[in-house]
Each structure stands twice: as structure tokens, then as C-alpha cells.
Amino acid sequence: MDRREFVEGCALGAGSLAATLAGHAWAADARPRAYDRVLLVDELGKPLKATSLRVQTNYVFHYPFEATPVFLLDLGKPAVATPLVTREKQPYQWPGGVGPGRSLVAFSAICAHKLVYPTKDLSFISFRKGAAVNPQTPSKGSDLIHCCADHSQYDPARGARVLGGPAEQPLCAVLLEHDPKTDQLTATATLGGELFDDFFKKYEMKLSLEVGPNARQAVARQSTVRELDRFCRNPVRC
Numbered sequence: 103m104d105r106r107e108f109v110e111g112c113a114l115g116a117g118s119l120a121a122t123l124a125g126h127a128w129a130a131d132a133r134p135r136a137y138d139r140v141l142l143v144d145e146l147g148k149p150l151k152a153t154s155l156r157v158q159t160n161y162v163f164h165y166p167f168e169a170t171p172v173f174l175l176d177l178g179k180p181a182v183a184t185p186l187v188t189r190e191k192q193p194y195q196w197p198g199g200v201g202p203g204r205s206l207v208a209f210s211a212i213c214a215h216k217l218v219y220p221t222k223d224l225s226f227i228s229f230r231k232g233a234a235v236n237p238q239t240p241s242k243g244s245d246l247i248h249c250c251a252d253h254s255q256y257d258p259a260r261g262a263r264v265l266g267g268p269a270e271q272p273l274c275a276v277l278l279e280h281d282p283k284t285d286q287l288t289a290t291a292t293l294g295g296e297l298f299d300d301f302f303k304k305y306e307m308k309l310s311l312e313v314g315p316n317a318r319q320a321v322a323r324q325s326t327v328r329e330l331d332r333f334c335r336n337p338v339r340c
């Protein structure tokens with residue numbers, strides 16, 4: 103099962119995951135999947151300070167694999183714990199944001215509909231500040247993650263639940279740990295409906311060209327955070 107370790111909700115006391123989950127009241131059916139603990143660093147390789155993030159700005163890092171992108175956002179408002187359900191009807195409790203304002207969140211940037219994701223050349227999916235605009239469904243909120251491919255919309259302040267479009271489940275959450283002493287961020291696990299197997303199957307050839315032979319290698323030790331506009335040459339706005 104690659105390098106990941108499935109951790110059942112009833113056995114969350116073990117190892118590093120216990121530290122990750124400290125302070126969160128997990129539902130009995132929550133099933134975070136622990137991967138390597140990965141420190142988020144800036145483009146110079148220095149530990150990223152959470153307070154250096156610009157509010158409501160798209161940042162990207164890769165986790166848990168070298169080729170799987172993740173959005174990191176400071177929403178500028180608290181993101182509260184939210185009960186959610188996967189496409190396979192598995193319930194889980196997203197724990198909310200971390201950091202002093204509980205505003206820091208991270209979600210897989212692989213759209214839960216047809217797996218569109220940001221590359222260095224093009225991105226159809228991103229966070230949009232302000233009122234949602236969806237040509238296919240009435241707008242239901244603001245400050246959403248929007249996928250221009252088929253207009254799925256996700257609410258990052260509520261665990262990336264689906265607010266519009268054809269996606270059948272929330273974006274998979276990446277669990278973060280914020281150290282109040284150092285202001286550093288560490289990615290520790292995923293929670294929700296993972297689509298990594300489908301992703302690697304669908305884009306096997308493309309990823310081997312984009313990322314090389316290590317596309318499916320687990321990220322180890324640290325992952326670089328970049329603004330989406332620096333990571334991607336053509337972030338599409340729709």
C-alpha cells in the first residue's frame with residue numbers, strides 16, 4: 103500500500119499522528135491516512151512562516167506524493183469543523199483550520215470530478231476571492247475553490263464541501279500542524295476521499311513527462327510552497 107499507513111479512527115493514539123491530531127475531537131468514523139510528516143518551506147528552502155502567507159491567496163505545494171498538488175490557503179477567517187461524506191458514503195469530520203485564527207487550510211488540488219489539477223503550464227482550478235460566479239448553477243457562496251473544467255465549486259472554509267457542479271465529493275483534505283512557537287507548518291496526513299490511484303492511472307504518461315520517474319514517490323522531509331501565479335504560467339480564470 104505504498105508508504106502510507108491507514109489509521110483507523112479508533113487507533114489514532116499511535117506515533118506521530120497522535121501529535122497531529124492533538125486538540126481535535128474526531129468522530130468515531132474519521133479515518134485520516136498518515137503519510138510522512140513534511141515541513142512546508144519557502145522557495146529558498148527555509149521553513150515557511152504561516153504569518154508570511156498572504157490572505158486569500160493561492161499557494162501550492164506537493165503532498166503526499168511528488169506529483170500530487172495541494173492548495174494552501176489562509177482564508178482570513180476561521181474555518182470550523184465540518185461533518186462531510188465521501189463519494190462512497192463514508193462520513194468523516196474535517197477538523198477545521200489551524201493557526202492562531204484557525205484560518206489555515208490545505209486541500210488536494212486534484213478536482214474530485216475528473217481530476218483536473220494545476221500544472222506548471224496550466225491551471226483550471228483555484229481559489230477565487232469574492233462572490234462565486236458559476237455559469238451553470240446559481241452562486242451559493244463566496245471565497246470558493248472553482249474548477250473551470252465543468253464548474254465544480256468547493257467551500258474551503260467548510261472542508262472543501264461541494265457547493266455546485268458535478269463533483270461528487272469534497273476535495274481530499276490535507277491535515278496541517280501549526281507550531282505556535284516557530285510559526286511553522288507541517289503536513290501530516292490526508293482526510294476524506296483520496297483519488298490518488300485514479301490520478302496516477304489517468305495521467306501516468308503525462309506525469310512521467312512533467313515530474314519524471316519520481317512522480318509517485320512519497321514526499322520526504324519538506325515540500326516547497328509557491329504562489330500559484332509563480333508555480334503556473336497560465337492560471338485560467340473563468
Ligand code: FES
Binds near residue numbers: 218
Ligand atoms: S474536472 Fe473539475 S469540474 Fe470537472
